[in-house]
Amino acid sequence: ILGGAYTYARVPAGFWVQDWLELSRNPYDKLGHFMQGLVPALLTREILLRLGFLEPGRMLGFLSVCVALAFSAFYELIEWWVALIAGQGAEDFLGTQGDPWDTQSDMLMALLGATLSVTGLAGLQDRQVARHAKPGAAG
Template sequence: MFNRIKVSHFILLLIIIGAFIWSSIKTTDYFTWVLEVSPVTIGLLILIFTYKRFRFTTLSYIIITVLSIFVFIGGHYIYERVPLFNWIKDVFHSHRNNYDRFGHFAKGFFAIIIREILIRTSCLQPSKWLIFITLSIVLAISSLYEILEWLASKIFGKSTKDFLGTQGDIWDSQWDMSLSLLGGILCLLILSKLHNKYLKKPL
């Protein structure tokens, strides 16, 4: 049982490494790529080095893998130029490429990882308070990311235009935070019961 779990985690790690390598090859802009993938890369390294001390459930690692791939794709093409969403933009006659909006919504699913940390390291158990605190942290992380984008623009100037990816929308930050919160709400509604089952299994 334990070996099967470790093997599945190792396979997920290999998928992430493969996606990272692909993302780094012939990127649209290497400076923007570094800005986009650095936070995820640092987070993944922390997870690897703390794996023996704090091993997440397989469900959490699946979510981390999917979210990492989304970021690597956005970093490779630059969010506003992801081909699939350019096609969607043309088909629906939209004024912008919405991959960044989709990405922020997907990041709301990080709520499961936050939920797991809270359940396993605090006195909180499944309850309304757990939902409230989890969503508050999701929103706080999203807000922190917007602040980091703002700081990057102040430090590096116009070279961070692609990193900011506002596409001319003055309410872009508010959209991003709102979509992350919405993603977190849907994540908890859809996956909380499944997550509880994973938490009962041996880690």
Template sequence: MVGGHYTYAEVPLFDGLFGAERNNYDKVGHFFQGFVPALIAREILIRLQVVNGAAWRNLFIVSVCLAFSAFYELLEWWVAAATGEDAEAFLGTQGYAWDTQSDMWFALIGAITALICLSRRHDKQLQRIAKTTPS
């Protein structure tokens, strides 16, 4: 809600944070753009038993998150192309040529962080559910 109130480029908390020339608030959003879909994809893949093996499942989860992030970046580009002159304000690149790539990098970091930090806990919760659910 903070980003919606100020726009990404103008969130006061992130102005000049750590000496950055641009406001990096949008990177927080892109981190969670990888983090949250990773949890959802993991839940679906485990419950539906789509992929066997944790390594393949994790690769698939990260790939899904990056595909989602890439689609979002394409959507931003399409809207920017359609709006013309207001594209810079909508994109929030703030003159940073590698904004799209860094956005996807933060989504990748978010997806991997979710898998590393929450996989064991998620597995325990799924085991607990399996024990209480009648077959």
């Protein structure tokens, strides 16, 4: 929503990160796509765990990353459709800032976020799910 209000290339928080890391461009859209991988992967993982579809393990992580990437790919399609409709303002809306590989790097950021969530946060999430499991419930 914030990116839509300012356009991705002009979000003030992105300029703070740009200055802090001495980057050549506003990285707000990359941060957003990282979170677009991290959050859906965690949500997917938790839903699959709580509903008892899968046990903790590789398949749970793999499917969680796949759902996050599917979500991110669909978002990229929506961005493309909006850009086609918007016409001239497409460059600003998309936040590509002249990067011909913007879509691919957005997907990479989502992959990194999703991978971090299923590797670095899996143990914490497993403990929290176990702590909140109902007595006598499976899992």
